[in-house]
Amino acid sequence: MNFDISSEQNILQDSVDRFVQDHYELDKRQLLVLTEQGFSNDNWQTMAELGWLGVSVPEAHGGFGGNEIDTMILMQAFGKGLVLEPFFASTVLGAKAIADGGSEDLKTKMLPGVVDGSRQLTFAYAEAQSRFDLNDIVTRAQRDGDDYVINGHKSMVLHAASAHQIVVSTRTSGGQAEQAGISLFLIDADAAGVEITSFPTVDGQQAAEIKLEGVKVPSSRLLGALDQGYELLNSVATAGILALAAEAVGAMEILYKDTVAYTQEREQFDHALSDFQVLQHRMVDMFMEYEQCKSLLYRATLEVVQNSTGAQRSVHALKYYVGKMGTFIGENAVQLHGGMGTTEELRVGHYFKRLLVIDAQFGNSDHHLALFAA
Amino acid sequence: MDIDLSSNDLAFQQEVREFLAANAYKNGADYAEWRLNWFKLAREKGGWDVSKWPEAFGGPGWSPTQHYIWEQETAVAQTPWDLPFGLSMLAPVLMNHGNEEQQNRFLPDIRDRKVNWCQGYSEPNAGSDLANLKTKAVLSEDGSYYTVTGTKIWTTLAHIADWIFCLTRTSDAGIKQQGITFLLIPMKQAGIEVKPIITLGGSHTVNMVHLTDVKVPVENRVGEEGKGWGYAKGLLAHERTGLAGISKSLAALQNLRKQASQVKRGNSTLLDDPSYRAKLAELEIDLMATEFTELRSLASAANGAEPGPESSILKLKGTEIQQRIQKLTVEAGGIYSAAWGPMPVGHLFARGGMSGYLSSRAYTIYGGASEVQRDVIAKNVLGIKKSQSK
Ligand SMILES: Cc1cc2nc3c(=O)[nH]c(=O)nc-3n(C[C@H](O)[C@H](O)[C@H](O)COP(=O)(O)OP(=O)(O)OC[C@H]3O[C@@H](n4cnc5c(N)ncnc54)[C@H](O)[C@@H]3O)c2cc1C
């Protein structure tokens, strides 16, 4: 047994920590939040140059050929900086769907651009009625000669406005919530019939509602097997959950450490706030839950990497626990900062908001607890 | 023991319902006009516009049960917006400690909702430890005015307020609680600068207020110099019981059920989800207990007794319940709760859910942070004294 990362991964960690330190002071971040695109092209280019955008892309297609542990290292650091660039949507979700489900031709065409940053992807899976069920899909794709025609509506698609291609989950057969009959397609964001309406999210990121009206896509853009797309959909979601949990763990670390630091500086009643035992114990609990989240993160990530039998359950456990404890740590970080914690000026509130959004992505803690118990 | 309403109380309840139904806002009407008229009509009912004021100052002189009925009914009816600062915070101080001239000068405008007040207590270094406040008020040699200099923070709605009631320091002698003086200061004057503070819900409600050499006539001092802490403490107790919001939470819980029933999950709704239902049930049970804790507190007050130990529980339980309702609203919104900004996305209620939840985090911070509130109960109710270390 060994929980140490490799020397290569150590180098990766050092460089991403440095990137976050250099580019993600809160003031700088908040300026990026206010831009229309919501992130920095320079940062994006830096990420490409450092090879991160291809971290999980096979070497044959110009990537680094890494696994979920490499992604975890990046996402944990991104969580410490609340990084805005669409690495998650494009590399973790989009590129994985293509790498695991696309034809050789499609991979050759699409992946090198993802790696060098010239192509940005995203993943459209949620629908109004689906809540957190990946398999509840009413967006339809119908065969029309050599093409498919897609009609439907996708919700809360991350960074869709700046994406070039979108992976879309559709129903090609079967009933609304059946796992069979799901197919994934890669559509062009600028294809006729794609209407993207973007808006900011509470954590300073960008998302969009997408209307699909008679969108034509050639059958060569099918990802995975026809009607058998659920497995691919679920494995992309699993990669997503692991990455989000890693990001959450990074954010939790900032929250508990900032709270420990602040309560030692802030004085009331002629004492540092940290003198009060009730606050000490609360911070100890925040720290313990952060460590517990990290343990579940390592557990689930390693099990997925090794394809162990219990991996799926561990992923549910992880998402449940991170959602619940992210809220606990965030709420208490704000509480212990008092009025200051409720402002946009201090960074704790921003980390808290990110954790709230992470809870709502790919199934909230209730959803995963139910799946775990089932 | 008896939990039924008397026939008089039932008749009162009916009267309140009729009043609220008859004067509900009608779509298309001028809101500001409707609002002021509503207060006028409520006043004509016999002081319903200042329901919490004592009879001597024009209040309705209701029994605790009647107050409870009013809270319950107004929580579910549409009533005009109102601010607590003048009406519920300053007015009791003026009634108890202000002179007649001050009462005549300030109370009518508060009652008519003509003048907006804000509360200038907290300072950067005087939050939970409010007595640590440093804003200086120096009396002029001829004793006719104070010169006030200092910084207030978290001042809610200072940017729309006409006046601020302020705790200031007039002396450093003795313990911190001494030497605090209660002053009334007009906001719109040179020497007062209001800077917005943006909070997590994305809104501007609180401010930093800088006072620089602001001259305040001595007539604007409430009570005696150096006695302001005692006046303010009484006010804080008022503020705390007002913050429990039990009736509002009962109404909010009903509303939440309705919202959850609109969230589809396959062929059922979120209301059919066992874990969500269980959370609603837990919340309801807590509210059932808290509602009766409030009633017990009201009943003992009705019998003329000091508010019992149960009243100290209300702010703590009440605010924690409000926060849980907000959290469950966010959960009901699912993915859509993350949407931000003016564009409507997803369920209508999901829009306000997140900002409501984020704002609610302050409920356990202001009006006495929950930890400090528990300290107060430990000391005053459980009677725990700090022992000397040996
Ligand atoms: C079943 C059992 C088996 C045991 N076996 C052994 C044994 O084999 N050998 C042996 O030597 N001892 C043994 N013990 C004794 C055990 O180690 C003591 O009970 C323990 O150290 C606590 O001491 P105490 O009971 O005097 O409680 P106290 O020290 O009086 O503490 C009482 C409670 O006060 C709280 N408390 C205490 N200090 C603080 C603080 N600083 N801050 C906040 N809260 C505090 C804690 O909640 C604690 O439970 C045993 C005890 C039990 C119950």
Ligand SMILES: Cc1cc2nc3c(=O)[nH]c(=O)nc-3n(C[C@H](O)[C@H](O)[C@H](O)COP(=O)(O)OP(=O)(O)OC[C@H]3O[C@@H](n4cnc5c(N)ncnc54)[C@H](O)[C@@H]3O)c2cc1C
């Ligand atoms: C939205 C909002 C509106 C407000 N409106 C007004 C207003 O209109 N007028 C006004 O005067 N003030 C207002 N306040 C200020 C409010 O009263 C203070 O925020 C509050 O008193 C806490 O002070 P603080 O923020 O300085 O926190 P601190 O006193 O620094 O405390 C920070 C945290 O430390 C903990 N803590 C503090 N003391 C203790 C202790 N003794 N033991 C254990 N734990 C402790 C608590 O968790 C607390 O939340 C408002 C605040 C907010 C957030």
